[in-house]
Amino acid sequence: MRLHRLEITAFGPFGTTQRIDFDALSSAGLFLLHGPTGAGKTSVLDAVCFALYGSVPGVRQTPGASLRSDHAPVGTYTEVLLELTVGDRRLEITRRPAQQRPKKRGAPGFTTEKAQTWLREYDPATGEWAGLSRSHQETGEEITQLLGMSREQFCQVVLLPQGDFARFLRADAEARGKLLGRLFDTRRFAAVEERLAELRRAAQQQVEDGDARLLTLAHRMTQAAGGLAAARTPVEGRPGDPGLADSVLTWAAVARTEAREALDIADVRLTAAEAARDAARAALDAENDLAARQARHADALRRRERLTEQAPERDRLQDALDRGLKADRVAPALGLRRDAEREHAAAHAARERARALLPPDLAEAGAEQLSALEHRLREELGGLDAARRAERRAAAVAEERAVLAREARADEDALRDAADWLAGWEPRRTALAERVEAARDAAARAEHLAGRLEPARRRLAAARRRP
Known part of the structure; x- marks a missing residue:
């Protein structure tokens, strides 16, 4: 500035x-x-x-x-x-x-x-x-x-208060510190210093906690190492000691190297054991396959002996089966014959029952004569049906004519009534219009009287209250 x-x-x-x-x-x-x-x-x-x-x-x-x-x-x-x-x-x-x-304008006052x-x-x-x-x-x-800068900061840093500078030059170190603290408001720096101290203590605590966790992990690694050489030289130290993390990491690197070597040896041994296991499993599979084939061969021999013993019975059953197959081929024809005989007998019985119902002169008639008689009777029956339908239609037409005659008479009566009503309509309309006009005048007078009714009621009530 x-x-x-x-x-x-x-x-x-x-x-x-x-x-x-x-x-x-x-x-x-x-x-x-x-x-x-x-x-x-x-x-x-x-x-x-x-x-x-x-x-x-x-x-x-x-x-x-x-x-x-x-x-x-x-x-x-x-x-x-x-x-x-x-x-x-x-x-x-x-x-x-x-x-x-x-x-302004000459008015008194301010x-x-x-x-x-x-x-x-x-x-x-x-x-x-x-x-x-x-x-x-x-x-x-x-x-x-x-x-x-705010106003307070500007006054403290740029504008040193009057008289405070001379007091600052004559004061001792402690007084100067207090004066500078008051002039420049060093409380925030003290707060920063305290905050840094808290952060240092927190960081120290974190380091000690981390060292404790490292030592715990190192002890667990020692227990897991078992017979390794690293297990015989455990890590020594306390949480917070300088170089503890480096010594733990160095020990862990040595233990990891030894563990990797032991792992490689174990991998080699595991590979050899797996190869021996695979060879033994292959030999076992071969022996199992041979035993299975021998068992199947012995079972086949036993089945052949049983089939040889059962050969006569099989031949007998085969002969019976052949005869049954031949009989099965003619069974449908025999069934059809039996069905045809039953149907013929039923038809003959029905024919005899029908002839018993015929008149005596037609009992011995042939089929052609009966057929001609049937056609003639059907024609006569058809003519009778047509005559019966015509008779019913004639009755319906007669009834319809009677209904139409009644409706015509009713229409004539309605026409006469309508003519009479129309003849008297004009005088009736005039009378109704006069009634409507009178009703309107009555309604207007009623409204006017309704407006005068309430004041009259009030005057009547006042007149009653007056005595």
Whole structure:
């Protein structure tokens, strides 16, 4: 941050406008701000802090304290303007605190003017100032972000409180430490130191826990090593001893090498045992196959002997089977013959029963005569059926004619009634229209009377209450 220009108006001990050109003062690199007590040295620093953060440092920022100069004429606003460069940006900050001003239009008394803030930025390309914000909050956030310090941090690091520096030079080491702690708020560094100590203790505890786990694993490896040479030289040490992890890892590497050698030897022995097992299994399979074939051969011999003994019985059964097959081929024909004989007997019995029902003159008639008689009787029966249907149709037609005659008479009666009703319709319609009009007039009068009914009821009730 580099200051260029400061203008102070009606601020602190300065009743008029005072301008400070920091570019001219810092041309030699350093400059000294000095003067008698009450000359306004601290007020210059207060003005810088007020322009940046909107408040003054230390105890001077007390409730009810006024930043306005008691020597300022009425009507002059208290104002601080600061031009500075932060990074690669050139800014201009103007602030006015809340202050009293005379009321306008000649009214007596004073009114409170609200605090105001203007933030502008210089544009090198155009050579003009561009307005950025007129908000107190936005300006404060912008300055805090650019400087990277809050007001308290700026006052502690940049603006050393008046009188504390001389006290710092005359104090002893312990007092200097306390003073620096109060000035620069070193409590956070003490908190960091305590936090680092806690982290160191936690890390030490983690290391000891890890060493304990390593020793436990080493003892378990020793038990698992059994007869290996590494099992006879166990790891010694306590958790937290320097180099314990390296010694455990070295011992584990030796034990792992010995275990790998023992594993290789065991693999060779296992391979030889598996080869012997495979050879024995092959020999066993060959012996089992030979025994199975011999058992099948002996079983075949026993079956052949039994078949030789049962040959006569087999021949007898084969002869019976042949005769049964021959009989089975003629069985369907014999069955058909028996069925045909039963059907013939049933048909002959039915024929005799039918002839018994015929008249005596037709009992001995032949089939052709009976067939001709049947056709003639069927024709006569068909004629009788047609005559019966015609008779039923004639009766239905007669009944339908009677119904139509009745309907015609009813229609004629309805036509006469309709003619009579139409003849009297016009007078009837006129009478009905007059009744409707009268009903409407009655409804209108009823509504009018209903409106007068309630006041009449109230007057009647009042008249009754009057005696």
